[in-house]
Every structure is written in structure tokens, then in C-alpha cells.
Amino acid sequence: MNQISHRSLLARTFAQARRLSLIGVWIGGLLTLASALLISYDVIVRRLFGITIGGSDELSGYAFAISTSWALAYTALERANVRIDLVYQHMPVRVAALLDGIALVALGVFSVYLTYHAHEVALQSWQQGSRANTPLATPLWLPQLMWVAGLAWFSMILALMLVRASVAMLSGDMATLKAVCGVKSVHEEAEEEAATGIRLVKGEAA
Amino acid sequence: MIAVALVLLLALMALSIPVAASLGVLGLLLDPIYSMLPLSRAMGEMAWGTSTEFLLVAIPLFIMLGEILLRAGFAERMYGAMSLWLSWLPGGLMHANIGASTLFAATSGSSVATAATVGTVAIPQIKRFGYNEPLFLGSIAAGGTLGILIPPSINLVIYGVLTNSSVPQLYLAGIIPGLLMALLFMAVIIVACKIKPHWGGQRVTASWSERLRSLVHLLPPAGIFLLVVGSIYAGVATPTEAAALGVLGALVLAALFGRLKIAMLREVLESSMRATAMIMIIVVAAGFLNFVMSAIGLTGAITDTVTGLGWSPMWMLLAVVVFYVILGCFMETLSMMITTIPIVAPIMTALGFDPIWLGIIIILLVETALITPPVGLNLFVVQSLRKSGSMQAVINGSMPFVLALFVMIGLLSAFPGLALWLPSVFTN
Numbered sequence: 001m002n003q004i005s006h007r008s009l010l011a012r013t014f015a016q017a018r019r020l021s022l023i024g025v026w027i028g029g030l031l032t033l034a035s036a037l038l039i040s041y042d043v044i045v046r047r048l049f050g051i052t053i054g055g056s057d058e059l060s061g062y063a064f065a066i067s068t069s070w071a072l073a074y075t076a077l078e079r080a081n082v083r084i085d086l087v088y089q090h091m092p093v094r095v096a097a098l099l100d101g102i103a104l105v106a107l108g109v110f111s112v113y114l115t116y117h118a119h120e121v122a123l124q125s126w127q128q129g130s131r132a133n134t135p136l137a138t139p140l141w142l143p144q145l146m147w148v149a150g151l152a153w154f155s156m157i158l159a160l161m162l163v164r165a166s167v168a169m170l171s172g173d174m175a176t177l178k179a180v181c182g183v184k185s186v187h188e189e190a191e192e193e194a195a196t197g198i199r200l201v202k203g204e205a206a
Numbered sequence: 207m208i209a210v211a212l213v214l215l216l217a218l219m220a221l222s223i224p225v226a227a228s229l230g231v232l233g234l235l236l237d238p239i240y241s242m243l244p245l246s247r248a249m250g251e252m253a254w255g256t257s258t259e260f261l262l263v264a265i266p267l268f269i270m271l272g273e274i275l276l277r278a279g280f281a282e283r284m285y286g287a288m289s290l291w292l293s294w295l296p297g298g299l300m301h302a303n304i305g306a307s308t309l310f311a312a313t314s315g316s317s318v319a320t321a322a323t324v325g326t327v328a329i330p331q332i333k334r335f336g337y338n339e340p341l342f343l344g345s346i347a348a349g350g351t352l353g354i355l356i357p358p359s360i361n362l363v364i365y366g367v368l369t370n371s372s373v374p375q376l377y378l379a380g381i382i383p384g385l386l387m388a389l390l391f392m393a394v395i396i397v398a399c400k401i402k403p404h405w406g407g408q409r410v411t412a413s414w415s416e417r418l419r420s421l422v423h424l425l426p427p428a429g430i431f432l433l434v435v436g437s438i439y440a441g442v443a444t445p446t447e448a449a450a451l452g453v454l455g456a457l458v459l460a461a462l463f464g465r466l467k468i469a470m471l472r473e474v475l476e477s478s479m480r481a482t483a484m485i486m487i488i489v490v491a492a493g494f495l496n497f498v499m500s501a502i503g504l505t506g507a508i509t510d511t512v513t514g515l516g517w518s519p520m521w522m523l524l525a526v527v528v529f530y531v532i533l534g535c536f537m538e539t540l541s542m543m544i545t546t547i548p549i550v551a552p553i554m555t556a557l558g559f560d561p562i563w564l565g566i567i568i569i570l571l572v573e574t575a576l577i578t579p580p581v582g583l584n585l586f587v588v589q590s591l592r593k594s595g596s597m598q599a600v601i602n603g604s605m606p607f608v609l610a611l612f613v614m615i616g617l618l619s620a621f622p623g624l625a626l627w628l629p630s631v632f633t634n
Contacts, residue, residue: 022476025475025476025479025480026472026475026476028475028479029474029475029476029478029479030475032266032267032270032475032478032479032482033270033453033475035263035267035450036267036270036449036450036453036454037450037453037454038450039263039267039446039447039450039451040447040450040451040453040454042447043437043442043443043447043450043451047442057260057263057446060260060263060446060450061257061258061259061260061263062258064257064258064259064262064263064266065254065257065258067266067479067482068257068266068479068482068483068486068487069257071479071480071482071483072483072487074476074479074480074483075480075483075484075487078480080480080481080483080484081224081225081226081227081484081487082224082225082226082484082488082538082540082541083222083223083224083225084219084220084222084225084536084537084538085222086220086536087220087221087222088222099221099222100222102221102223103221103222103223103224103227106218106221106223106224106227106228106231107223107224107226107227109227109231109234110226110227110230110231110234110491113230113234113246113249114230114249114250114253114490116250117246117247117248117249117250117253118249118250118253118254119250120247120250121250121251121254143258144254147254147257183222189583189586190583190586190587190589190590191590193318193319193322193583193587193590194322194325194326194587194590194591195590196276196322196477197276197319197322197323197325197326197587197591198326198591
């Protein structure tokens, strides 16, 4: 296989991973929306009819953990993690590229540790058959497993980003490197916010 | 130990490692260096605890509420109504900028979103009515910062969680300073336009019947505010429950305005989940770091060192203000809050400052950070809305409003009751 098709295979995998991450975000978002509706229902019924259903706080807590962990991969792909670019912005392109790599590795180290220790929590719940200390008595391993899966996906995406960035760096493809893991400058970020603002008010999004 | 930790943290951040990873990796490094027991084992349980905390569920819900309202399509009409009511003042539409920001802030917990929305509607009016461009742009950037001071506020939820203080009390404490801040911003505009009358552009006049008819456009934001903030103080709902009711209300509004579509909903979900994940990974990492820091005695050592300086409370407050003003020039504001509050708040409360009051002071400092160069995000948002002209104009125009923020911090230090009176009324 020549170098070109190698890269395009990688690019294809990357695009696929991005699509899956986006689906993860939508499902997480729907879970959050469902939490909002469940909590509202709980409050309204409690207030108007004096019926306490309960459980919405517990369930929305699980939904929160799961949706957040599944959104992490997308956040990384969108380069939405906050980085301080005080030094970075004054560095020549190659040094900045190296810093991007280091940043990715550091995030990866943290995420792998987090995933590992989170998996211990879920495993322990499974082995001990722990249940939530609530009327629902939810078997804890169930939400915990879904939460850990999101974290594991996040670590995998970071690894994939690292591979993509390394290949780009070795082949001197700085544009791809920057697109994969460069710092989103305040300008870019503000551009996006402003663009959203304009679209919203003009109503094109609807 | 303090020096090692500080140097490591600064090095990690200077390498432009993401804030969450910097904090997490610092925790992982400090653990084997200073602790007998492997502390990182606790990471999993802590992360699960934080990630399922019901109070924190308010964060994605408030973000989602803001994202839906942004797209609900009432911003333009609301701005129009505000301009009819306020533009007779010297400075004209600039007061509408502040007024619309204030009202929008009462439904949204984000400053950047507030500036982006109001700015989009307002900026085309500069040329039309011949306003002084820098001051006009400054009023949008500054008005936007009100988003986090006037409840609901995402930043106050985070402060409440970090310091174990009551979010409803923090919300109450933000109302009077928020309104006062809006009045101070308007005062800045009036003074500037009294000195240089031509900055104020052409007067726009409106009849009383026009004004009264426009009131209907203020109903949607007012309704959301009553639903969210009202339900908390009527004792009907906790902050998280209020946020959920707000999401429901915003969906109904968007449907009434014909804006509730699949594409719109998808955008809402994507941007709110992205923002939530970005915040939560920092919260989880900071939680772990704080645990390691107190287990190895670092937190205690820092507190002892700082209190050992023997500074009077007022000097310490001044030091905190200077610290945040400088830090705010370089750091994104949410990460700045999450990293510093666990250290700063205990020191200040040990000196006798009220934690609720301190929360409002810190929010005012965060607002300052949003409009001070080089990393004031609101400045950049306003700049990118106008497409041409130099950034310096926005910076210059914001400076008078930074002074107003300092005046407010001074007022609040002299009269803590401005923040604490309203919470005390409700607790008794």
C-alpha cells in the first residue's frame, strides 16, 4: 500500500469515528432533554396533585454522567478543551505542533487513568451486586458501565487523534495537524460564537 | 511542596496542555511524590460522585435553556422594545444595549451568548444613527457580562458547588448588584455623552402608545425569568428542578414562535453537550486535584502561608482583586474559577468574609476578565460581529465599563448588604 492510500484509510477511519462521536452526543443530548422533561413532570405532579413520584433526581444523575462521558470524545474532536495559549501563540509552527502533540498525550494519560479507575468502580459494583440506596434500588453497575463505556470511547478517540497527528507531523502536513489538534484561538472561538449569534437572530437556523 | 506544585502547574499550563489534563496530571504527579498511600485509586469513586451530583445536573440544563432561548426568535423584538423605552436618554440605543442585555441575562446563564445575541441586533444601528463606535461596542461587550451576575447563572452554580454554599442564596445575592451594575453601565454612557454630546448619535423618539404596545415583546423573557427564578423562591423547585422547568418553558416558547424544528433541536443538543463536557471534565479533574492536595497537606500549607502573611482582611481582599484581574487577562474564565476558588474561598472565609458575598465579588472579577485584553472573550465576540475595523476600538470602548466594574466591587466591599440583604430577607 502506498502512502496516499494509507493516509486516506486513516482519514476515513477518522471521519467514521467522528460520526459515531456525534451520534454519542445526540443520544447524550436526548438523555439530558429527557431528564429535563422527567424532572419537570415530577415537580408539576408533586405541586399540583401532591403526588411524589420521585426517582427523577437519581435517574437524571445517571443520565448526566452518561451523557457527559459520551460527549467528551466530540469535545476533543471539536478541539473545545480549554488550553492556555499565552506561550503557544508565540511559538514557531514546528514547536507549536510539538506542543499540540504533548497536549494530546497529556489528555490521553489523564483519560486513561480516569477510565481505568472508573472501570474499577463499575467492576466492584458488579461483583458486590451493589444497588443504589434509593426506592428504585438501581443495580449500580448498569449506569456505571454505560458511563465507563463513554470514557473508554473518549480514550480511544484521543489515541486515534494521536495517530492521525503523528502521521501528519511525520509527513510534514501541518494543515492537517492543526485541524486535528491545534489550539482553537480566541479569534476562531469568537468567530463561531458570533456566527451562531447572527444565524440565530436572522433565523436561518430554524 | 508549594513551590513544586506551583512550578509544575505553571509548566503544564504554559505547555498549553488542556486545563483539565493539567489539573489531572498534576494530581497524578503529586500523589506518588508526597503521599504514602496511592490516592489516585479514589479517582473513580470521586468522578462517579461528581458526575451524578443532582445539583450539577443544573449545568447542562441551564446551558440547554440558554441555547433554546437563543434560537427561540424573540431577541430582535425584545431589543426593539427596549430601544423604544430607553433611547430618549443621552446615548440613545446604547442604553437599549444594556437594557436588552439585562433582560437577556435574566433568562440566560452565559455572558458570551448574551453579547453575541444583543450585538447581532445592535451593531447595524451604529452607522444608521451616527454613534461613537468604540463606546457603542463597549456597551455591548460590557452589557453581555451581566449574563453571569443576574440569575440564572452557570458560574454561580459552579461557585456554589465548589464552596458548598446555597445556589438559591447566591442567585438572590446577585440580583441587586446585577441591577445596580446595569445602572452604573448606563451612568457611564450618560456621563460620556454629556461630555461629548456628538457621541450619542441622533435622538430616537417614541410615543407612549408605541412603548406600551411594545411591552408584549418583553413577555417571553420575563415569563422564563419568573418560571425559573420564581419557582425557586416560591419554594416549588430546587435550582436543578427550576432549570428543568426552564427548558420545558423555552421549548414551549420556541414552538409558539414556530422555531421548534429538528435541525434546531439538533444544534441545541450538540452545543449544549459540548459545553457541558468541556466544563465537567475540568470539574472532575479539579475535584481529584483538590482531594490529592488536601490529603498531602498542600491545601493546609497554602492556607497557613497566606494567613501567615498577617495581612488585614481588606489588604487580602485587595490582593485577591489584583490576583484575579491579572489572571483574568490570560485565562479562560470558567477554568480560572474552577482552579482557584477551592483555594481562595477557604482563605477568605477564614478571614471572616461571607462566602455568598465573596461569590458575587468573584463573579464581578470574572466579568472584568471577560472585557479586559488580551483574552477577554466578549471583546472578541463583539469584534467578530462587526467584520471590519480594529480590535483596539472595542478595547478602548470597554475601558470605561471596566472602571464601572471596579466601582461596583468597591461599593460591594463597603456595603456588603447590597448582596446580602436579599438573601437575609428570604431566609427569615
